[in-house]
Amino acid sequence: MDTQQNTALTHALAGVPGPLPTSGVIHITLPHTDRFTVVGNHLAQHPDLSCTAVGIAVRIQSLPQGAKVGIKALAAHCREGEKRIAAALRELEAHGYLRRVRDRLPSGRIITRTVFCNRPAALLRPRRPAGAPPRPAKPEPAPAQAPVQEPAPAPVQEPAPVPAPMQEPAPLPASAPVPMQEPAPVPVCHPTAAPPAPELPVAPVAPPAPSAPLFVPRVPPPTAPKAPRRPLPRPGELTPELDRAATAFLSDLHRHTPQFTLSEDDVRRLVPGVAAWLERAVRPDSIRRTLTDDPPQPLKHPAKLLAHRLTELLPPAPPGVDDLAALDRPRPRFTVTPFQTCDDCDRAFRSPTPGHCRDCRETRAAYAQAAA
Template sequence: MATQHHNALTRVLAELPGPLPAFGVIHIAIPHTSRFTIVGNHLAQHAELSLVAIGIGVHIQSLPVGSLVGIKALTARFADGEMRIAAALRELEAHGYLRRAHVRLANGRMATRTVFCNQPGALERAGRVVVAPKVPPAVPEEAPAVPEEPPAPPPAPEPDPVPESHPPVRVPPRTAPKPPRRPLPQPRELTPELRQTASAILADLRNHAEALVLSEADVEELIPGVAAWLEREVHPGAIRHALTADLPKPPKYPAKIVRHRLTVLLPPQLPGAEELAPAARRPLVIPLQNCDGCDRAFRSREPGHCRGCRDLAAAA
């Protein structure tokens, strides 16, 4: 892409009329069709204003009527500090570009009215202030003629667009989609007793954690989650401890914290008596085998000889 830009620039420079200077800046003037501001050279090339003051003056002139141009607003917009911006505003005020006056509003309060004049010399000659809304026209207006300004150079022809050799690469977003939020636990049956107890537990949370102040709508929404805990025979004190222990400081969204804990900390159902009872022991049954010697039956895990045959074999 850098080679294409370099070739396009060389092509435009070759089409400029007249010989090019050996040094210094060369202007490539492409006419604007939207979003532009006419700035006089008396401001852009001011011999006594600093670059910061000239830049802030051009910026203020490009803003619509009613925009904030105080020190705080400009400091939030630019990287310069408050001292440099305040000094630049004083420069513009000293040379007549900026005027600040304290006026009393209809309600009796005092306010600072800021007026920016794009031609202080013309203002002094006319003796009046003309404030016009900054609405970009569809067709650029001609700037008022200033004798001391040189005529603008003729616009250069627009270069032909250079076709791209490769299609643009679309980069997927870095942030992956969040997983769907887990639903709030629901009881098998929300009885009036469960509803009353769950509502009391939720409303009483602020007595144990001052930050957990829930609205009536939040309590009504979270009642099924607490009822699901109560249905699983969780003591109200244990529910209160699970919802109020180790809270972030300060918790920004109390209802979301309570909902999250009711969902992710839900304990399992208590096992029944049958599940807790030990398994019944079965009697040990040794299978019957036929003796290989006398063919009598005897109990043994493996086939072979009975005890009598084994004793006779041992005595012999």
């Protein structure tokens, strides 16, 4: 009596058609009458999307038109953090379900629109309206020939036969294509000596241009070929001193950071990269801090991480003596005309010597000319 029996579940299992499987999931499908969203299996069973991305996609698909689907808006209603939601949105954008486009309003303001497509694969091929019949191929017109009739005596006119009444054809359904009927042959007179009719030039029909895809993802698919990795940097000349210093640096790395414990083969493979850094006058403590700072957790391949950082974070070569001399070289000075104050109107003007401004000089010249 202590075991609670769920009679509703028992009745629901009894209504499942067919024998129940001994293992695996058993679906109890109840019809929805309101508040439901149709989700395709291409999204629910996507092999490359994470479960978080699938859940975020279903969440966005269930929201009404115009709802906020930003990272902070989704994080306010979901238990996942902003980083997981941002990663899920990037996955959806990479597979074509989500797209962010910039649009300019009539007022000139630029906004970002978020577009979600429930079937991105359908946008990659042109669509045809439902129920539209396929276009029949147009027959090429035959070159017209002008028949030449020989003169003949006037024939005896015979009464023309009365044409039979034509029956109106029955209307075809709208979805069925209209069959093309060939024209009936027209009787012509056979000429005795007819010159060959000139052939009319037929312009070549250009093939239809391929229609551009309606939706082109900006992020390349995961199956796209990746760029080859850059080789490990090497010094200009691997001297014995550089080789010895780089080997000692890599062998002693595990004492400072135990996660970076390298094998002998890893040390020999990474020695040229460390020697290239030492050749560029980088101190060993700076190299150690740059290579081992903030490693991923857990660190599975320390040698690969060191090779990546040695290649991507390689500092530039130190400047030469001529470059440093150019920095110490004095810059040319430009002569700036100082400001002066006019003796008559106290206006400021630029001039190497004090005196009067231009207006005052012109006024004085006019008075002197009038007095003369």
